[in-house]
Amino acid sequence: MPHLLTTTPHADGFRMPAEWEPHSGCWMLWPERSDNWRGGAKPAQRAFAAVAAAITLHEPVTVCVSPAQYLVARAMLDPTVRVVEMTSNDSWIRDCGPTFVVNDHGDMRGIDWKFNAWGGLEDGLYFPWDQDDLVGEKVIELERAARYAPDFILEGGSIDVDGEGSVIVTEQCLLNHDRNPGLTREQIETNLRDYLGCKTVIWLENGVYLDETKGHTDNFSRFVAPGEVILTWTDDADDPQYAISAAALKRLEAATDAHGRKLKIHKLHQPAPILITADEAAGVDHVEGTLPRTPGDRLAASYVNFYIGNGVIVMPAFDDPMDERAQSCLAALFPSRRIIAVPGREILLGGGNVHCITQQQPKALSVPLPSVRTAA
């Protein structure tokens, strides 16, 4: 068992690095459950394989897969991708996986948050979630890293850090009574400070319209550099997303980060609304206890749901005129990185996108990074 620590990362001199800091690799889970992924998960598996193939060009990728799908995944994934057996309930390692923290002496540790499938028995997305809840511990153990295991429900997609003391979260998610009902806003802030090594918590109200995570900021607003954030946006005042994004814009404009900086805000226009087709819905097994996929339901499509890898941005594309604009925007924000757009619709149909299905493992460095726009 990785050494179980009863202290906190902050107390031990550890912090969660920004995603643009150097990685030693990326973790993913293989999609499989036919009550969430249409067509026996085959279209989703191809989409996940495309994401893995894009990232593995730039950093080592490990895909964790159930015993039943091991040989399938091995055959479908790029030969350079490492495949390891791991049981899970679904495939969102951003949320059920570990958060890695580092110090300035070249050490890395893992945080093994509690996970309740985005809402537990009250309004979680499926039951059970026991195997998902073990993913963090198992990944940390594979890396032989020491482990923090706070009594705190948190999904990695609900936080976004700049690596310099600031974190963005939403009230919709972190204050939701279905996550940590016994904790006050102040206690939750304390946990974020203690475990992520953050001094400043930037609270937005809501996340993307109809996002089934109930407000994950990784689909909505994220740091792209110290002092700079990106925000999903629409110019259509009739779209329910408009008011949500406008409210977030106000909060971000009023905010200062841990270094006292005002934030530079980049708007990233969303694609046109994407609805589940009858054919797509018909491809999903409908079982009691899993969130249904109903024809005509709008999906929470957002270009903000990209992965920042070593020298690369892997972003979802939606076969939408906005794809190109989003790609140009990200290219301007990350000038030293190659931008790879992968088809995002099949991942979106399952409830998330590229960022949700990835989890970076930072490189443990013996010197802290300077505050630069983008680290190569």
Added chain:
Amino acid sequence: MPHLLTTTPHADGFRMPAEWEPHSGCWMLWPERSDNWRGGAKPAQRAFAAVAAAITLHEPVTVCVSPAQYLVARAMLDPTVRVVEMTSNDSWIRDCGPTFVVNDHGDMRGIDWKFNAWGGLEDGLYFPWDQDDLVGEKVIELERAARYAPDFILEGGSIDVDGEGSVIVTEQCLLNHDRNPGLTREQIETNLRDYLGCKTVIWLENGVYLDETKGHTDNFSRFVAPGEVILTWTDDADDPQYAISAAALKRLEAATDAHGRKLKIHKLHQPAPILITADEAAGVDHVEGTLPRTPGDRLAASYVNFYIGNGVIVMPAFDDPMDERAQSCLAALFPSRRIIAVPGREILLGGGNVHCITQQQPKALSVPLPSVRTAA
């Protein structure tokens, strides 16, 4: 996928190190199947955990376990043992796992032999063995090592090397028609030379009496240092083991190793015959297709089935007067190592012992070891 090599270790400058050379760790599988291990495998699990606990004091141990037993193994194993998920058909990683080879430049690669459960459809010990056959590949992949995958059935327990060009095998096993019936003795020797980096193959006739592996040398005769071998022995001329060991002694006395050395031979007296009790047999699920465990059957007990770890020898004890003599013998042969005796009966009941359930991963070193009796 680990890079699949179509060359051979010998051609690439790699060799299998002796077990006494430094390790980076040890691999094990968790016993589970109730048709081989009595009492739902609980007694065996305790015995395996004792082996892991002994080794983990001296080198990192990874125990691979099925999804169903993951939490059980995690709870029963020493906290310092790494537990990772891996499906298998049983728990003999010496035989179904990889053989690691190294070169003098600090590189390590894995050999992923073919495995057919000690005899395939003809007289293998169970069916199927598909998951066992994947263990080698999976372990090599976890280590991100390059992989050789010869079209050759071989169990790790059927070979023993001195790391300097010599290997001991038995005709009973390697020439058995149930392993590689299409290959001649010469072709098998060529494979051993090409994959283990050996120049000299020392052929013994048979292995331990009634050994269900049909002649594995790791239960019978092994190198303990360059130019020195150990041989299981009995002074009882009425025991069927007597003739087998006497014949091997003659072969060993006549042999020279790859360096032209005559061998110094150490006899290790076996324990008194160990028979399966009615109670033990009654604890095993009897199913078609698995070797039955019948009361009164004699088990292939041998002290030769020990593991050589960094600074340690982990040997089986049988609650027999010979235990102490074996321990003294090993202490004299490995003076720089601590000798730890663990209860071996429960492992023996499943068909093997300490060496069979372990697989060392050598430390990749950038300088070759000198030829010394025991490396610390």
